[in-house]
Amino acid sequence: MTVESEAMPKYHWEDFKPGAVAVYGPRLVTREEIIAFASEFDPQPMHLDEAAASTTILGGLGASGWHTCSLLMRMICDGFILDSTSMGSPGIEEVRWLKPLRPGTTIRVRTTVLDTRASGSRPEMGLTKFMMEVLDDGDAIIASLTTTLLFRRRKPGAKP
């Protein structure tokens, strides 16, 4: 007999229906965290220093695009992934960085289920394709991505 100490996650592959929209957050993004991420992973002037950033194409301090993506990841983790049967992701179809993420912005993440299908090779797994958008205080889109996430199925091998 096996002992399963972890509670059954709430969300399985079957729970994501095409067209479903959800919003996660809010989260305030501070100057300190923008600079801390950039210092570690993307130490370019436009992400590190207001004066230097003002002369760049960003026109002022803005978060690294990789920071924006990482914040999105954290917000969907807290929003649903950690209470799901997530098996990770094979990748990202596309990311567009549309608008600088400025210090002091309160962001939210909006997810839309685009498509869902059972795995052909792994009966315990399903694939769900999402569009995810990072929104600012005024609902402008800072970044937009499409990605496929993998989830264990509630009923392996059953017809969806």
Add this chain to the structure above:
Amino acid sequence: MRYFEDIRVGDADDIGQHTFAAEEIKSFAQRFDPQPFHVDEAAAARSHFGALCASGWHTAAVWMRLMVDHSRRAIEAQRARGEPVAAFGPALGFRDLKWLKPVYVGDTIAYRSEVVETRASTSRPGSGLLTIRSTGTNQNGDLVISFVSTTLIERRPEKT
């Protein structure tokens, strides 16, 4: 950084390598991607990954750091030779990001970026669009990450 006109499809750079330690894998994941297989060795051992592995966003962010450092070295060498340095960036986004294999504790990933397309910008006459494919390969020769990104780069100023 060379001018748009001096860059050819097929130009490639080895931009550096990085060995992923358990502590940094967990540190990144605790902040941005706290799924059990990225933050907890025991939970990771029970997961389909079989062992602790890095968040895919961490693998990508390390590419960014190595690329910034590589570009800085290239620019310093150009300045030392008295050559002009073209302005570049930021990236507009990326596409076709594939996380092909997990990055486990102790894996050393070698990153490489290759020019796959160059074209003039129609909206910015002073700039070209540089598209590169970046990859990370582990110590066994397995591709672990691949993505394609496009960046603005300055054209050679007209001689007057």
